[in-house]
Amino acid sequence: MILEEVYEIIKKRIEEKPENSYVAKLTTDDEKKSAINKICEKIGEESTELILAAKDDKKDEIIYEAADLIFHTMVLLAYKNIEFKELLQEFERRRK
Numbered sequence: 001m002i003l004e005e006v007y008e009i010i011k012k013r014i015e016e017k018p019e020n021s022y023v024a025k026l027t028t029d030d031e032k033k034s035a036i037n038k039i040c041e042k043i044g045e046e047s048t049e050l051i052l053a054a055k056d057d058k059k060d061e062i063i064y065e066a067a068d069l070i071f072h073t074m075v076l077l078a079y080k081n082i083e084f085k086e087l088l089q090e091f092e093r094r095r096k
């Protein structure tokens with residue numbers, strides 16, 4: 001599944017921190033902000049953008065912003081050393 005593939009790439013970027021990696025940059029503390037603050041700020045921004053897209057009722061923008069929000073949520077989970085399968089297990093647990 002594409003989300004699992006992207007998750008593995010995110011984990012690799014956090015570990016290896018290659019240059020020109022968006023994930024590596026976002027998950028590294030800098031002089032001004034800690035990584036966790038940067039990640040959480042991004043999640044806040046993307047949530048707002050998704051809400052605005054939904055209110056404008058623009059399907060393409062809703063999809064685009066939802067992908068951004070899901071991506072940054074995955075970065076947070078990976079940064080917190082949570083495995084993708086643990087997220088899936090939570091959904092399994094809730095399944096009726």
Ligand SMILES: N=c1c2ncn([C@@H]3O[C@H](COP(=O)(O)OP(=O)(O)OP(=O)(O)O)[C@@H](O)[C@H]3O)c2ncn1[C@@H]1O[C@H](COP(=O)(O)O)[C@@H](O)[C@H]1O
Pocket residue numbers: 006009010013020021022023024045067068071
């Ligand atoms: N799926 C994504 C993905 N979705 C969104 N983004 C980035 O998330 C950011 C979203 O921020 P904004 O919406 O605010 O857009 P922006 O105008 O670029 O704003 P700033 O971030 O510059 O402030 C953009 O810079 C996008 O490039 C992503 N960056 C990477 N990926 C995946 O993550 C993997 C690792 O990426 P790198 O770390 O760059 O190698 C890639 O292989 C991709 O599969």
